[in-house]
Amino acid sequence: MSLWRDIKGTLQPFWVTLCNMMRRPVTVQYPEQKQQMAQRYRGRLMLTRDPEGHERCVACHLCSAACPVDCISMQAAEGDDGRRHAAWFRINFTRCIFCGLCTEACPTLAIQVTGEFELAGRDPLKLVWEKDDLLVDHGGHTPDYNFYRQSGVGVAAPRGGLPTETAPVDPKDLMP
Amino acid sequence: MIDGLIMIVLILIKLGVIFAVIMTMAAYLVLAERKILARMQLRHGPNRVGPFGMMQPLADVIKLLTKEDFLPDRADKWLFLLAPGMAAVTAILTFAVVPFGPPLQVFGHELPLVVIDLNVGVLYFLGLSSLAVYGVALGGWASNSKYSLLGGIRGLAQLISYELSMGLALVPVVMLARSFSLTDIVLAQQAAPFILVNPLAFLIFLVSVVAESKRTPFDMPEAENELVGGFHTEYSGMRFGLFFVGEYINLVILSSMVTVFFLGGWLGPLLPGVIWFGVKVLALCFFFIWVRGSLPRLRYDQLMHFGWKILLPLALLNVLLTGAVLLWSRT
Numbered sequence: 001m002s003l004w005r006d007i008k009g010t011l012q013p014f015w016v017t018l019c020n021m022m023r024r025p026v027t028v029q030y031p032e033q034k035q036q037m038a039q040r041y042r043g044r045l046m047l048t049r050d051p052e053g054h055e056r057c058v059a060c061h062l063c064s065a066a067c068p069v070d071c072i073s074m075q076a077a078e079g080d081d082g083r084r085h086a087a088w089f090r091i092n093f094t095r096c097i098f099c100g101l102c103t104e105a106c107p108t109l110a111i112q113v114t115g116e117f118e119l120a121g122r123d124p125l126k127l128v129w130e131k132d133d134l135l136v137d138h139g140g141h142t143p144d145y146n147f148y149r150q151s152g153v154g155v156a157a158p159r160g161g162l163p164t165e166t167a168p169v170d171p172k173d174l175m176p
Numbered sequence: 177m178i179d180g181l182i183m184i185v186l187i188l189i190k191l192g193v194i195f196a197v198i199m200t201m202a203a204y205l206v207l208a209e210r211k212i213l214a215r216m217q218l219r220h221g222p223n224r225v226g227p228f229g230m231m232q233p234l235a236d237v238i239k240l241l242t243k244e245d246f247l248p249d250r251a252d253k254w255l256f257l258l259a260p261g262m263a264a265v266t267a268i269l270t271f272a273v274v275p276f277g278p279p280l281q282v283f284g285h286e287l288p289l290v291v292i293d294l295n296v297g298v299l300y301f302l303g304l305s306s307l308a309v310y311g312v313a314l315g316g317w318a319s320n321s322k323y324s325l326l327g328g329i330r331g332l333a334q335l336i337s338y339e340l341s342m343g344l345a346l347v348p349v350v351m352l353a354r355s356f357s358l359t360d361i362v363l364a365q366q367a368a369p370f371i372l373v374n375p376l377a378f379l380i381f382l383v384s385v386v387a388e389s390k391r392t393p394f395d396m397p398e399a400e401n402e403l404v405g406g407f408h409t410e411y412s413g414m415r416f417g418l419f420f421v422g423e424y425i426n427l428v429i430l431s432s433m434v435t436v437f438f439l440g441g442w443l444g445p446l447l448p449g450v451i452w453f454g455v456k457v458l459a460l461c462f463f464f465i466w467v468r469g470s471l472p473r474l475r476y477d478q479l480m481h482f483g484w485k486i487l488l489p490l491a492l493l494n495v496l497l498t499g500a501v502l503l504w505s506r507t
């Protein structure tokens with residue numbers, strides 16, 4: 001009977017809503033109650049350090065290349081021991097969409113996500129975070145990983161100075 | 177002389193109180209609706225402004241008053257400015273004939289608890305509710321926007337269709353009470369409220385009233401997800417507020433009408449009449465909110481189909497039956 005079905009279908013929702021009225025709301029009252037974010041929640045980014053306390057980032061630009069909104073910029077530099085690092089490293093959080101693609105691109109696990117999401121403020125320029133703001137003093141989600149343990153540090157300058165090496169080629173000496 | 181003065185003062189006080197009560201009720205109905213709907217959806221609803229969000233209506237009014245009163249470029253200026261007023265004023269005017277309590281004795285004067293007891297109160301109510309359509313139709317027409325126009329046309333068609341069944345559902349009531357005056361209709365329900373005498377008319381009237389108030393499941397004129405906002409798409413600030421307040425005043429009025437026509441008005445045991453009236457009206461308002469929380473919006477053809485092919489014949493049949501029973505019981 002379609003009439004019976006219609007009548008039942010009209011009356012049933014009333015019962016459902018009445019039952020729901022008696023139940024407790026599931027809303028989290030945000031500023032007073034904080035939600036426990038999931039372990040792998042993608043919030044603000046951080047730059048982590050390896051177990052020895054050095055910066056992990058080698059300024060390879062992979063994260064800034066992977067970033068879909070181009071909000072990471074940096075300049076590479078090299079230390080005396082041949083170890084690369086970022087001279088400056090900047091993330092514009094007004095543009096970041098918290099997609100986490102940069103963390104997936106990073107070969108050294110330097111850039112990682114945190115569970116923090118309360119970034120709102122009145123001054124957009126305060127959301128442009130420099131390296132000092134981003135650097136933390138721990139290893140983030142992977143405290144034991146040490147990229148340089150596996151790969152070793154590059155040869156220190158001046159390159160090609162060891163007895164077993166040939167001197168680097170000067171491409172300009174072929175010029176007329 | 178003094179007598180006349182006292183009478184005028186009393187009437188003015190009565191008018192002021194009625195106006196204040198209706199406005200407050202409309203404002204707090206908005207809050208109540210938001211709260212109740214929220215609870216039905218397992219949310220809290222507004223609870224930030226004041227204790228339990230009780231000051232929310234005030235905040236809303238301040239917000240609406242301070243917003244820009246926007247006039248679309250090619251709108252029909254005067255009609256556009258007039259339409260929201262029509263919606264709100266017709267709603268308030270209807271309350272003039274609603275008797276909300278038995279006559280009161282003040283300083284030896286008899287003060288009827290109704291603004292004016294018209295002997296054609298039913299017709300006045302039907303006429304004003306037809307006039308209220310102009311607010312919707314003119315607002316939709318004058319905005320010069322396709323969404324508003326569609327909303328206005330829908331509103332016009334819907335309200336006209338359902339007004340018919342609404343009027344026809346009232347015919348048995350008038351036949352039973354043998355009067356067009358709302359006070360007489362209430363008094364005719366001393367023995368039993370008309371909801372028990374003629375439940376079919378009550379159901380038809382209730383459905384038509386929900387359609388008349390333009391609320392879910394009959395909110396075609398403002399169907400948000402098809403027409404943006406329907407007839408009030410182009411309105412902003414307090415003009416939108418007037419439409420909005422008009423809708424809720426209308427809700428109060430229509431609940432009062434259902435109370436008067438079918439639930440026995442102020443009649444009831446123990447408690448004073450005014451309180452009984454208030455309780456009944458509030459219960460009906462809750463019912464309207466409950467309907468909104470429970471039923472989805474009808475499709476436009478379903479709406480027309482239901483109005484013309486089911487409600488109208490049923491109402492006609494009901495008039496016939498009631499007439500036959502009345503004739504038979506008299507002889």
Ligand code: SF4
Binds near residue numbers: 066067098100
């Ligand atoms: S989370 Fe996404 S948007 Fe943000 S910096 Fe990383 S790659 Fe760019």
Ligand code: SF4
Binds near residue numbers: 064074105108111
């Ligand atoms: S991908 Fe990792 S290592 Fe490379 S620049 Fe970005 S943060 Fe540094």
